Amino acid sequence: MIDLLIVFGILSAFYVAWNIGANDAANSMATSYGSRALNLRQIIIIAAVLEFLGAAFFGKNVVKTIAKGIVPIEILDPNLVVYGSIAALLSAGLWITIATYLHLPISTTHSIVGAMLGFGIAAVSQGHLSLNAIKWDELFKIMLSWLISPISGAILAFFIFSIIRITLFRKFRHEEVERVFRYLQVFTACYVAFAHGSNDVANAVGPMAAIFGLREGGYYEIPREILAFGGLGIALGIATWGYRVIKLVGEQITRLTFTRGFSAEFATATTVLTASALGLPISTTHTLVGSVIGVGLAGGITGVNIGVIQKIIFSWILTLPIAMLFSIGIYTILVVFV
């Protein structure tokens, strides 16, 4: 029975990875399409390859945070960890599906963190854990990073674009500067894909790592195959569905020239990669929104709609409790009936 559950869990993890590829990766790559620095085919190839590399080789720290940074899985019964991880994956997957259908700009990161927290709280309510055992300080750090990352994106993008404007636009002809940045944007597109893979793979395979990573004697190690598995799911998501999303979002953001796209992408990727190194699960898309606003504030893009901030805050407030409640529900069902 537990084996069947694990198979089910693997499938849901793959689905979440696929959805991340189809939507989040696509959103991050759409800037390159919006500015027409790359064509759709090039973007798909870059995104698929570099998302995979980022996930497989740089995703470890964030996966660790999702797997054992919120719920102390070392002190739980391994069977409960299986139930909890699968509950978290299913609820994150379910909420992501609903939100995607409703076009809500939610974050898969917030969903999985909320879902893991739900698992922890359910374990507390059944007396398997004490409330203090949940790593609240870690959780607080994560939530703080959700606030800081879009701001960091905005500040970085503001400075990068301002520097380009002040140093390059004044010295050289505008068309020449843009032409050079067309090529530089190929580099930032890779950078964004790599950074995104490194941070967001955890949203799909973090709970899997909680199941498979635990070794005898409480020793913990994340299997590389799991990272590669998540990377593959993301790459597949981009290739099978992401191209539609890239096209759709790219058409909304045609006002991005190469220098603007470069600034927004560079700021986003740097912020996200730093977070990955620190093991902080953040939302790439929210960071990208912050970066675009930063370029807008530097006078780079006309008509940046900061009304979208409200929507994002609303989706935050919605995502955490919903993912948590789903997770508590599914976990309880699993514990009672399986």
Next chain:
Amino acid sequence: MKFFRSVGQVFGYSPFPTLVKHAVLCGRAVGILQKQFEAYERGNFELVEKFRDEIDELESQADELKEEIRTHVTRSLILPIDRQDLLEFLRAQDEIINNCEHVGHMLTFRKAKVDIKIMDELKILLAQLMECVNEYEAMVDHIGTLIETSFDKREIQRVLELIQEIESLEHECDQIQMKLHTLLFNSEELNPLDVYLMITWVVHLGYIANSAARAADRFRLMILGR
């Protein structure tokens, strides 16, 4: 396609393409006005009325564009220029086509006897006005490059020169107007009602040039005051 999440919403409304379209309508209205005067000269009053309706149609299209901008440019939109400056500029630009509409109406009030000397001078005024509005359109069209270069100083310099050009064209319109007024006030042989009508034309044609110059000035304030 229903299954997607998007951050595209952060890219809100940009008023500038619509602003350029609005300026193009102003230019077209002056062009029709020119044809309307020619039809008047030939005594083809049916055509004069047709042109009046065409200008009315352009004016109402321009009003729609103006409303579009005014409803979309909210405070939650980050623009590279001041929102208030933009709205003031739009209001000034809208006056150009409003004045065209007025003149278009005035041509249908009365079938005046046309004096060749006066008509020739009127045509000169209209040609000058057309040039002024053409320059004006070129100025507004620059907004795209201004934004792309993040208001590069050289680009601003180019636009400022255009604005000066518009202002000097408006000044020349004034000169022609003065000449026309002198002519008209000394046409004892003409019917006073005809003279009165033509004076109102001249005055209002002057308003068109004035409103273009005023809008150009607003444009200058907008791009310098960001």
